[in-house]
Amino acid sequence: MNGATVLENTRREHRAAQHAHRRFLLLTRFGILAAVLAAWELASGPLIRPFFLSSPTEIAETLAEWVTTGELWYHGQFTVTAAVAGYLLGAAAGVLVAWPLGLLRLAYRIVEPYFLVAYSVPAVAMGPVFILWFGLGMTPKILIAAYFVFFIVFINTVAGFHQVPRGLLDTTRVLGASRRAQLRTIMLPSALPFILAALRITLPAAMIGAVTGEFISANRGLGYLTRASAASYSTAGVLAGVLSLSAIVLLMNLMLRPLRHALRWQQEIDVKEGSS
Structure with missing residues (x-):
């Protein structure tokens, strides 16, 4: 048996082990979920009053009703639109504002206290x-979502720029590299893992921002639908709204899964999150 055959067999065994590990994780997760749902269903009523914690069956019935009547799709489109638009706006603004401030460290030190405030x-x-400034339409929801996203992307982009050794920049400058060349060949590749990691973790933040706007004042959206269910004391409706929002965030995260593969070649990044 030659070396190429041994290498191919090793690769095949490694792929088979990976597939087996993924199946194990998937089955374990589904098993835990099934056990939790079964225990929840049995506890709702005999042990816990349904008013405080509705049963999975009632939640499923509420979701089915929303799907049948079209309420879920109608309200969901506004929430998703506000979250996605706010996410894109906040991420773009965070990178664009961090770009010059990451290059001009003195300028960043001057304005840093204002950003911290x-x-x-x-x-x-x-x-x-x-809402006071922009009314009750879609604009304030988008801006609230962008506000949730902006600072996380901004801070981590600046951190990515600043972690480049100053000596490396000075050396390339002496060798004749322009600022544009430094930005393209050194600064951006250095900051990219920080930017990508921030983009991954701000998806839920964008959804939180959009729903916050709908909770405060709105007549459409999943946040409004959840608030209306709470106003009518429908525990199943509240939990159905929460599960719908969670499912949307999960789908959005799956759409950004390629970012995880893009980060695999990089070392682990410590992403800074805000407390707001």
Whole structure:
């Protein structure tokens, strides 16, 4: 048996082991979920009052009713639109603002206290302000979602730029590299893992921002639908709304799965998150 055959067999065994491990994880996850749902169903009523914690059956019936009547799709489109638009706006603004400040460290030190003050303001508290400024339409929801996203992307992009050794920049400058060449060949590749990691973790933040706006003041969206269910004391409706929002965030995360593969070649990145 030659070396190529041994290598091919090793690769085949490794792939088979990976597939077996994935099947094990999948079956284990489904098993845990089935056990939790079964225990929940049995506990709702005899042990826990349905008013406080509805049963999975009632939640499924509520979701089926929303799907049949079209409420889920109607309200969901507004929430998804606000979350996606806010996500794109906040991410783009975070990178664009961090770009010059990451290159000009003195300028960043000058304006850093102002960003820290703005960063310390709870994003939820900005909801009424945006609604006061921009009315009750889609715009304030988008801006609230963008506000949730902006600072995480901004801070991590600046951190990616600043972690480049100053000596490396000075050396390439002496060798004749322009600022544009430094940005393209050194700064951006260095900051890219930080940017990608921030983009991954801000998807739920964008959804939180959009739903926050709908909770404060809206007549459409999944946040409104959940709030309306709470107003009518429908525990099943509230939990159905929460599960719908969770499912949307999960699908959005799956759409960004290629970012995980793009980060595999990089070392683990410590992404800074906000407390707001």
